Structure formats: C-alpha cells, structure tokens
Amino acid sequence: MIRLKSIKLWLLFTATLFITNVYAQPSERANYQGPAPKYIFYFIGDGMGLSQANTAEAYLGAIHQKNGIQKLNLTSLPKQGFYTTYAVDRFITGSAAAGTALSTGTKTTINTIGMDAKRQKPLKTIAEIAKEKDYKIGIVSSVSIDHATPASFYAHQPTRNMYYDISLDLSKSGFNYFAGGGFKHPEGDGKIDAKNSMSNFGMGDSVDLDQKETNSMRIAESRGYRFTNTVEDFNALKKGDDKIISIAPALASGAALPYYIDQNGKSDISLADFTQKGIELLDNKNGFFMMVEGGKIDWACHANDAATAIQEVIQFDNAVAVALDFYKKHPKQTLIIVAGDHETGGMGMGFSGSHYESAFALLQHQNISYENFSNLITDYRKNNTEKYNIEDGLALVKKHFGLGDAEKGLELSEFELQKLSIAFDKSMNYNEEMKKDDQFYLLYGSYDPFTITACHILSNKAGIGWTSFSHTAAPIPIRSIGVGADLFTGFFDNTDVPKNLIKLIENR
Ligand SMILES: [Zn+2]
Missing domain, CATH: 3.40.720.10 (Alkaline Phosphatase, subunit A)
Known part of the structure; x- marks a missing residue:
C-alpha cells in the first residue's frame, strides 16, 4: 500500500519535472539574448x-x-x-x-x-x-x-x-x-x-x-x-x-x-x-x-x-x-x-434565459451609454416627482435600447415588463438607504435601477450574462x-x- 503510494508520488514528481522543463514559465526562461526593442x-x-x-x-x-x-x-x-x-x-x-x-x-x-x-x-x-x-x-x-x-x-x-x-x-x-x-x-x-x-x-x-x-x-x-x-x-x-x-x-x-x-x-x-x-x-x-x-x-x-x-x-x-x-x-x-x-x-457569453441562443446584433439598437441614460432618468425624476408614469420610462428604453420594438426583434415579455416596472418605481423613489438592502444591491449594484435593468435585459436578449458589478x-x-x-x-x-x-x- 505504502509502496504503491510512493510510486504514484514518484510518477507525479517526475511528471511535474517534465512539464516544468517543457513549459518553462517566462520568468524562469534563460536571460534574453536578443536585441532590445527600440x-x-x-x-x-x-x-x-x-x-x-x-x-x-x-x-x-x-x-x-x-x-x-x-x-x-x-x-x-x-x-x-x-x-x-x-x-x-x-x-x-x-x-x-x-x-x-x-x-x-x-x-x-x-x-x-x-x-x-x-x-x-x-x-x-x-x-x-x-x-x-x-x-x-x-x-x-x-x-x-x-x-x-x-x-x-x-x-x-x-x-x-x-x-x-x-x-x-x-x-x-x-x-x-x-x-x-x-x-x-x-x-x-x-x-x-x-x-x-x-x-x-x-x-x-x-x-x-x-x-x-x-x-x-x-x-x-x-x-x-x-x-x-x-x-x-x-x-x-x-x-x-x-x-x-x-x-x-x-x-x-x-x-x-x-x-x-x-x-x-x-x-x-x-x-x-x-x-x-x-x-x-x-x-x-x-x-x-x-x-x-x-x-x-x-x-x-x-x-x-x-x-x-x-x-x-x-x-x-x-x-x-x-x-x-x-x-x-x-x-x-x-x-x-x-x-x-x-x-x-x-x-459571460451565454445566459440561462436565452438557453443556447446568441443574438449579439441586437446590441446595435442601444444608442446611449448607461451613464447618459441614467442622467435622463435622473432628469425625468426631478421633473416628475409626483406624477411619474411607467409609460414614459418604457418610451425611453424603446428610444435608447430598442426594448419593446418588435420590428427590431426586441419585444418585451411580461416578465421583462414587470422587472422594468419594479425598477422604474425604485428609480423614481431612489434614496441612498436603498443601496444598503442586499436584494437591491444584487439587482442593481450602486447604479440607477431602471438603467441597470434595461442594460441587463438587452444583454440577456443578446445572450450575455453578468455575475458581478465588480x-x-x-x-x-x-x-x-x-x-x-x-x-x-x-x-x-x-x-x-x-x-x-x-x-x-x-x-x-
Ligand atoms: Zn474597475
């Protein structure tokens, strides 16, 4: 038993030596002898x-x-x-x-x-x-x-x-x-x-x-x-x-x-x-x-x-x-x-909701960065404190992400509409305290909720997933x-x- 173990170890040891010799890492390579690049x-x-x-x-x-x-x-x-x-x-x-x-x-x-x-x-x-x-x-x-x-x-x-x-x-x-x-x-x-x-x-x-x-x-x-x-x-x-x-x-x-x-x-x-x-x-x-x-x-x-x-x-x-x-x-x-x-x-080049499908070309319908879109949402909130309307939010994601535009292949499912609606409410009632909530952070990081939700939905439709805001x-x-x-x-x-x-x- 012991003998078998030591043979295995010996094999592993020589294999390691062999691999190290064949694939020497750059830091272990012999001193460079060629010319210096100009x-x-x-x-x-x-x-x-x-x-x-x-x-x-x-x-x-x-x-x-x-x-x-x-x-x-x-x-x-x-x-x-x-x-x-x-x-x-x-x-x-x-x-x-x-x-x-x-x-x-x-x-x-x-x-x-x-x-x-x-x-x-x-x-x-x-x-x-x-x-x-x-x-x-x-x-x-x-x-x-x-x-x-x-x-x-x-x-x-x-x-x-x-x-x-x-x-x-x-x-x-x-x-x-x-x-x-x-x-x-x-x-x-x-x-x-x-x-x-x-x-x-x-x-x-x-x-x-x-x-x-x-x-x-x-x-x-x-x-x-x-x-x-x-x-x-x-x-x-x-x-x-x-x-x-x-x-x-x-x-x-x-x-x-x-x-x-x-x-x-x-x-x-x-x-x-x-x-x-x-x-x-x-x-x-x-x-x-x-x-x-x-x-x-x-x-x-x-x-x-x-x-x-x-x-x-x-x-x-x-x-x-x-x-x-x-x-x-x-x-x-x-x-x-x-x-x-x-x-x-x-x-990640794959998303659970899109199974085996990829549709990267859908990303061309976005015409503004998350940063500028987020500024639009902030402006909207300031101007519509008491009377905000999800229809206005949906018009904005349609204009800048193509989301909801069936001709572009970007119709929204009930589930996606629901996610946007919840996020829009959060955006309109946003305060710093919200960020401390675990669920809020997992969904939106430290960003504007509606903006992040639009980015996620478009990414996911293209077949791209994300694991972190870091x-x-x-x-x-x-x-x-x-x-x-x-x-x-x-x-x-x-x-x-x-x-x-x-x-x-x-x-x-
Ligand atoms: Zn960074």
Whole structure:
C-alpha cells in the first residue's frame, strides 16, 4: 500500500519535472539574448478579459452577417499567453494593485500605486527604467491621466485616491508625453502635502516648487510642460515637441474621454489619435516606450452595459491598429503587447434565459451609454416627482435600447415588463438607504435601477450574462508581436509582464 503510494508520488514528481522543463514559465526562461526593442507599445485594456474582446468580435461578426466572429486587431497578434492577477491582500484585484504589478513586476495591496504592499517603499516602474535607458516615454489613457492604471507607471502613492499628489508625481516624472483624459483634482486642498511628495521617498529629482503655486497643472507648466486641450492645438503638435500634456477637448464625468457610443459616431480626438500623435512626438533615434490604456471598458462593464463596453473595446482596438501600422514599417525594432489588468463584471457569453441562443446584433439598437441614460432618468425624476408614469420610462428604453420594438426583434415579455416596472418605481423613489438592502444591491449594484435593468435585459436578449458589478479573478489574456514577443507566451503571472520587459531592455 505504502509502496504503491510512493510510486504514484514518484510518477507525479517526475511528471511535474517534465512539464516544468517543457513549459518553462517566462520568468524562469534563460536571460534574453536578443536585441532590445527600440519601440515598445504597452496596451492595457482596463477590465478587458477574454469575454470583453470575444464579445466585441462576436458583435462585429453578427452585425456584418458573418458566421462566428470578426477578428479584432488585438486578437490577431501571433503570440498569446495568459496570466493570473491576484493582489497581496485580495484574490480579486483592483486597477491600482494590478497596474502596479503590470508596471513594476511586484505584487502589492489593493489601492496602492507604485509602492510595496506595506505602502512604505516606492517601486521603480518599467517606464522609469525605460527612461533611464534613454527611451522617450508616453502615457496615454481614455480616462483621467491621474487614474490608477496610468498613475501606476509614474506615481508612487499609498492610495490611488490621492489624485492631487499623483498629479504632482506626473510632472515630476519628466516623461515626454501624457495624453487623453484630464486631471481629477489639480487644485488639491490648497497646500502641498510634503509627507506624501515623491522626493520624500527618495524618488525623482527634488524640484523646487514655487510654494505660492499649488495647482498641479500650473506646477507642471513651471516644470516645463505644455498643455493642449483643443483639436487645433492637438493637430499643431509636431515632431520634436517635448513635455506635452494633451487633454481631450470635451471631457465626460471623471475627467475621462466621453464614451464612444455617446459621440454620434465621431470623437474629437480618439484614443487612436492620441496614440498616433504619441508616435509622431516620441519617435527619435533612441526609441520610445508608450503605455496606452483603454480605461472605460472597465467602467461600462461595472455597469453591465455590454453595448457601451463593446464600443470601448473597438476604440481600444483602433489604437492597437495604429501601433500595428507602425510595426509594419519597423518590424525588426518594435514590440507591441496588449494586456489587461483584470476582468470586470463576470461577462459571460451565454445566459440561462436565452438557453443556447446568441443574438449579439441586437446590441446595435442601444444608442446611449448607461451613464447618459441614467442622467435622463435622473432628469425625468426631478421633473416628475409626483406624477411619474411607467409609460414614459418604457418610451425611453424603446428610444435608447430598442426594448419593446418588435420590428427590431426586441419585444418585451411580461416578465421583462414587470422587472422594468419594479425598477422604474425604485428609480423614481431612489434614496441612498436603498443601496444598503442586499436584494437591491444584487439587482442593481450602486447604479440607477431602471438603467441597470434595461442594460441587463438587452444583454440577456443578446445572450450575455453578468455575475458581478465588480471585478473578477478570471485569468487575463496577453497578446504580442515583434521583438521579444516570445517571452509573453504561456501561462504565468501579471508580475512576469514587466519582469520580461525589463529583461528585454536591461542590457541596452
Ligand atoms: Zn474597475
């Protein structure tokens, strides 16, 4: 008996050895011997797991009457891998801990930006290392430029919510190009918190601040940065312009770029435009490192809004297409990696109520994001306090989600009408106390009940299910092409991504 057990153990042991040898993980691979990529694109889809990209492909396939999927650029990259994302103190990570893992190669705690798990020591980021190696550095995001993911590449703060201190770290970084959304809290509370400034951690140069000036955007100017926030000024930016902070002309809530679905088919300056401009400004004989985040895939998935999320994935993919065009001109010098920080919403390509059926094309009838629809409902409530009528609510979901329109294949069942009616009552009588109720939270999260119900019904009719209003721990795919892309294949951990990037450039 004992003998049999030990034989089994021995077999298991040798099998494990064999597997480890054949499928060595990237972090265990021999030191990289090839050349360093001159141009590095590091794309991060916030909240983009396998489902988000796959659903966008299924949607594109469906609206173009193709069987199956229509490939995105990002899924067409030849090298693919997966990684785990857990944080030090929580299995399901957040954007700060995941961003720090993806920027420094060290796992940290929830909400921590560019610092160790105890929030004591700053961790050097891949962007800072690349800067030391004479790459020009660009940081681009569709959400505010001081948000957790972009901040993880230039800031070192104990919590992501210290937007003011993060914005001071931004101009202290000396990076060459910041672009996309704006600043969330540039005024701060009127004074610089010396305790939390980066020089206190021994990072960066100690820059003499004009103590009378506290607005972090003005401080950035005193450190040599120039802002643009119009289409004309953006278009006028040209090769050689350095230390640029380019903010989108029209910002939505959270100082982010507006959702694509809310822009009637044309954005002033898209994520792809910001990426293209980054190439123009950063290209030089020593090359560049550019991080580009699609930040609102996550926000849309928190709200379980499939149609909006898909459009954000497509916008993100358009930015990847810009990098791919550049790659085709410099294939022997360029590396593109497309990663994600975590999955959001537990988006599933299948829903119990729709059995085996999928109807992704139905999502094209939604013409507004959950956010703007929610604003319409809030306005309606304010104007109709005592005399609200479900018929008005149903007219709004018909106009903006197509729900109830039989010609579009979106007739509502009794059950769906009932769900909408209950949710509408809750929306019209909404108060903060409601959120504390377990059933309310399971049905609507912390969102407007009527809006979430409309998003759920349309998702479900398309054959999409959701498990959460938060992130999930699903492993995240990474796709790559170019110099050193082999290092990003297999199944590994999120911290291996920057570790391998460091390997690629450390001997340059
Ligand atoms: Zn999130």
